[in-house]
Amino acid sequence: MVLPALLALASPASAQSRWDALAYGSSLSYADSRVKSGGVIAGVYGTYGTGYRHLVEVGAAWTGIDNRDGSRLSQTDASVAYSLFGSRVSGRLGAHVISSSDALTDGGFVLFGGASVYRLGTWSAGAEAAWSSYPDYPGGLDVIQAAPSAGFTAYTGDSGVLAGTVRGYVIHLSDDPGLGATDFFSAEASLGYTVGDWTVSGFAWGGEQVFAVRDGGFLAFNLSELHTGGFGGGVRWVLTPRTALSGGLAVERFQDVGFAGDAWARLFSLSLGLTL
Secondary structure, eight states: OOOTTTOOOOOGGGOSSEEEEEEEEEEEEEESOSSEEEEEEEEEEEEEEETTTEEEEEEEEEEEEEETTSOEEEEEEEEEEEEEEOSSEEEEEEEEEEEESOTTTTTOEEEEEEEEEEETTTEEEEEEEEEEEETTSTTOEEEEEEEEEEEEEEEEETTEEEEEEEEEEEEEESSOOSSSOSEEEEEEEEEEEEETTEEEEEEEEEEEESSOEEGGGTEEOOSSEEEEEEEEEEEEEEEETTEEEEEEEEEEEEEETTOOSOEEEEEEEEEEEEEO
16 A cells, blocks of 8 residues: 555656655554554655656555454555656556455556646646456455546645645445445545645545545555545655655544444654655
């Protein structure tokens, strides 16, 4: 899994001929969960862009989650994506693979892609799609997801830039994992304000998600959980023209399949970004 608050996906403005790298870590805590007690995540994310048109993204993350019965989930995720930018349109393709001690989703993989149209600094509209496959799930499990989105710049001036995004999720499962349904719907909104070397952002979402793919394919939720909402925020501080420090907090409500009642996951994250 990759941290949702810290993964800075590409835009034409960032697709210069340069290397960028991000190292991050986070702590997980759970409230009211009958299955999980806590965990940690650590990972790296990097990009190489050239000519304002081509961008390659790579990422790897290790996750360890402690369960209340004394067992431990250990998982490694790896992702890669390629984006092509034009003056008004862009396209993106990628893949995500999972190696996990969870026998049901070990060997799972995700293929994802998307396209968007935009006017730089004003608006954007697009859609992403993902196909997830978990061949070791009983009978095999395939997940199809579509996520349309729209972005806007609400304000640009001497005092900063205010921009936001709204996104919807439609998820279809090939089989019912024990939730009584195979189709799930949700929506999210995010807002960020940049002034000088500082950016403050926040997000919230509601609805239902199962086996969701987020952050443009770099975050795959592969455990048997029904997620029903969340919120959070973060701060980014540009230390020098080549370094930036970020921190964030995300809170998510979910239900473990087979157990009644809501549980909460809290994720505190910290990252350091470098331009090489």
